[in-house]
Structure formats: C-alpha cells, structure tokens
Amino acid sequence: METREILKNLRESNHLTQDQMADRAMVSRQAVSRWENGETQPNTETLKILSREFNISINTLLGSPRPLVCQCCGMPMTGDELISREPDGSFNEDYCRWCYAEGVHTYSNMDDLLEVCVGHMVNENFTEEQARSYMKQLLPTLDYWKRYEELSDGGQFEAFKKQLIDEINALHIEGLPEVKKLNALVGKYVNLEYPLPGGQKTKFLDDQTTYLGNQLESEFGGNRYFGILASMDFILICTYEKDCVNPELVLYKKR
Numbered sequence: 001m002e003t004r005e006i007l008k009n010l011r012e013s014n015h016l017t018q019d020q021m022a023d024r025a026m027v028s029r030q031a032v033s034r035w036e037n038g039e040t041q042p043n044t045e046t047l048k049i050l051s052r053e054f055n056i057s058i059n060t061l062l063g064s065p066r067p068l069v070c071q072c073c074g075m076p077m078t079g080d081e082l083i084s085r086e087p088d089g090s091f092n093e094d095y096c097r098w099c100y101a102e103g104v105h106t107y108s109n110m111d112d113l114l115e116v117c118v119g120h121m122v123n124e125n126f127t128e129e130q131a132r133s134y135m136k137q138l139l140p141t142l143d144y145w146k147r148y149e150e151l152s153d154g155g156q157f158e159a160f161k162k163q164l165i166d167e168i169n170a171l172h173i174e175g176l177p178e179v180k181k182l183n184a185l186v187g188k189y190v191n192l193e194y195p196l197p198g199g200q201k202t203k204f205l206d207d208q209t210t211y212l213g214n215q216l217e218s219e220f221g222g223n224r225y226f227g228i229l230a231s232m233d234f235i236l237i238c239t240y241e242k243d244c245v246n247p248e249l250v251l252y253k254k255r
Helices: 003-013 018-025 029-037 044-054 110-121 128-141 156-169
Strands: 083-085 091-096 183-186 210-217 224-230 234-241 245-254
Touching: 003 029, 003 044, 018 029, 018 044, 110 128, 156 224, 156 234
Parallel strands: none
Antiparallel strands: 083 091, 183 210, 210 224, 224 234, 234 245
C-alpha cells in the first residue's frame, strides 16, 4: 500500500475530515489533500507527529519500505506491536520490545540472549544445534553488539535485575526453585486472567509494557509451574499448570 493510501485510510478510520487531520498533524488542509493525492509526502517532522498522534510507526506510514530487524536479537519486526518504545512513547524502529524498553536495553550478555533465542527457535524443522549455530553467527553482526561499548549502560540494568532476583529469592516461597535469571517479557503475551472470590476474573499487567520474568518448574514436581513477573514497582508470582492453565496468584508484592 502506498503512503497516500495509508494516510487516507488512517484519516478515515479515525473519522476525521481533512481539516481535522490537518489540525492533528499541525499542517494545512491543502497539505493533507496533496498527501492523499500522492503529490507530496509528509516531511520528517510531520511523520514524527503523525506517528505519535496515531500510534503508528514511521515505517508503516511510509508503506514499510524497509524490513525492520531488531538490532539486538535479529527478530524480524513484521508489525508495529513488535517495535520497541522510548520513554515518551515514540517508536524506536531499531529494536523489538523484548530487547529495548522505555530507553533501556534489556540484554547486556550475548550468551544469555542466545539461550533465550534458541529456546524459541527450536521446532520440528530447526534443531537446537542449527538454531545455536545460526544465532552465534548472526548476533555479532547486529548493530547493538557491534556498538555495545557505546550503547550499553555500564551494567546499571544488570544491577537492577540482580536486585530483583535477590528480592524474589529472599521471599522463600515454598516449592519455588532459586531464581537465577530474569528475561524480558512483553505484557500482552503473559497477561493471565486470575479468578477472584466472587467469580470474576482480572488481569494485573499492562499489555503494552515490557516486564522481567521467568518460568520455573515447581520443586514438588508434577505439572505445576511458577511464573515470575517484576517491574520497578512490583513482584508478581503465580502458579499454573503447563500451558498456563488454572493460574493461581501466590504473591503480589509492592516494591
């Protein structure tokens, strides 16, 4: 789809006239008309405004002229929901939401990231050995790892993760093994519904936020798992059966 079609569809799907669209984009109505006729395109600053106003990446506004690939893990970002955000909510099209969240790079150790990636890549057509070999070749070629000394935070985020891990282990929850790692997890994919006493169900997470967490088998064996999720403000620990069936909240601790 061309940019002119995308902009027209964006305006119409938001039930805006060209005058209203112009107000949102801080341009004239004539400029909007020229966009939709394909005579011109928004300049860089206007694209940033449109991206912020309508929650759509600049790449998508331009008709996805370039394939977006996370420059930390190498994952293709095939939709805006996979693209990371800056603290002000704007898109950062260089990284996925698992590798960069609100101005923070979530991985500082390539080996840790490799293990996470390999775990998600193995399937009937891709063995663990093949996945590991592929990622070992790919990761060093990505911009984040090539510029790590320039882009890293000097270990601040790793120190925060260690603090979280120490806090979780200090809770001494029965059946929960020692937590050694926390990985980046996007709320949309781990936001379970928990039953309330009155029969209703509720969710505790924000689908758009990236958290830190892990899944661990219960020390008591069986089919139960512990799910751990944490942020700057809280630690949430729950248990559930395999495939996240019948979740039960063990602890919700304000930090």
